[in-house]
Amino acid sequence: MVAKRRAQMVEKTRAKLIRAARKAFAAEGYAAASMDDLTAKAGLTRGALYHNFGDKKGLLQAVIDQIDAEMVARMRAVQDRAKTAWLGFLDANIAFIEMALEPEIQRIMLLDGPAVLGDPSRWPNQNECLRTTTQTIQALIDAKTVRPVDAEAAARLLNGAALSAALWIAAADDPRAVLAKAVAAFRHLAVGLLQIEE
Numbered sequence: 264m265v266a267k268r269r270a271q272m273v274e275k276t277r278a279k280l281i282r283a284a285r286k287a288f289a290a291e292g293y294a295a296a297s298m299d300d301l302t303a304k305a306g307l308t309r310g311a312l313y314h315n316f317g318d319k320k321g322l323l324q325a326v327i328d329q330i331d332a333e334m335v336a337r338m339r340a341v342q343d344r345a346k347t348a349w350l351g352f353l354d355a356n357i358a359f360i361e362m363a364l365e366p367e368i369q370r371i372m373l374l375d376g377p378a379v380l381g382d383p384s385r386w387p388n389q390n391e392c393l394r395t396t397t398q399t400i401q402a403l404i405d406a407k408t409v410r411p412v413d414a415e416a417a418a419r420l421l422n423g424a425a426l427s428a429a430l431w432i433a434a435a436d437d438p439r440a441v442l443a444k445a446v447a448a449f450r451h452l453a454v455g456l457l458q459i460e461e
Contacts (some may be wrong), residue, residue: 277315277325279305285326289367293323293375320379327376331388334362334372349408352399353453356425357446363432364442373433383426396422400456409456417456424452 283305287296298319302309316322338355345351362368377383396418403409409417428445435441 273315276307276311279307280312280315280322281325281329284322285329285367285371288323288326288371288375292370293319293379323371323376323379327372327380327386328388330368330372334359334368335392337362347408348399348406349403349457352403353450356421356449356453359425360428360432360445360449361442363429364438369433369438373430377430383430384423389422393418393422403456407458410458412456421453424449 280302283301284296287301287304296319298309298312302312305311312319312322316325338358341358342351342355345354363373372383376386380386383389393415397415400409400412400417400421401414404411404414428449432438432441432445
């Protein structure tokens with residue numbers, strides 16, 4: 264009983280810190296966000312931050328993990344609404360690219376995240392994304408919707424293209440104009456995988 268209550272307290276503390284950090288990182292950016300202000304707004308101490316996340320960088324990783332999980336859920340919902348598996352796959356990737364227009368995702372995931380944590384394609388959550396994309400492409404190959412190509416190679420190339428498009432949009436002076444170009448080009452790249460009837 265005591266261990267369960269302690270685990271609940273730890274989870275509650277972590278949730279408070281993540282919520283406060285997410286607001287601060289989105290509003291001020293990672294570099295400008297003060298850990299003293301952030302912990303005070305959460306009603307906690309810097310010691311709680313260090314105990315739970317190690318440092319500010321660890322807290323950023325936790326925020327990114329949370330946002331990433333939300334993005335994946337949104338992409339799955341888009342995919343599930345599609346009329347075919349292929350359209351679901353395409354729509355989910357385009358939804359990811361479109362999320363680059365959202366200020367919180369732009370700032371935290373696409374600008375500050377790479378600057379602080381390095382190449383997003385090497386983040387731990389990308390392994391799961393790559394695995395899922397590879398499985399989806401393999402299923403489309405098995406259904407003879409997609410040409411017989413190496414599923415992992417295709418997944419890496421398409422994931423890379425979608426990520427690159429999102430990073431381009433986030434850094435652009437006119438993100439909406441870049442979005443239109445990026446989505447059109449991504450569609451052409453992806454359609455090249457489709458099986459052609461002879």
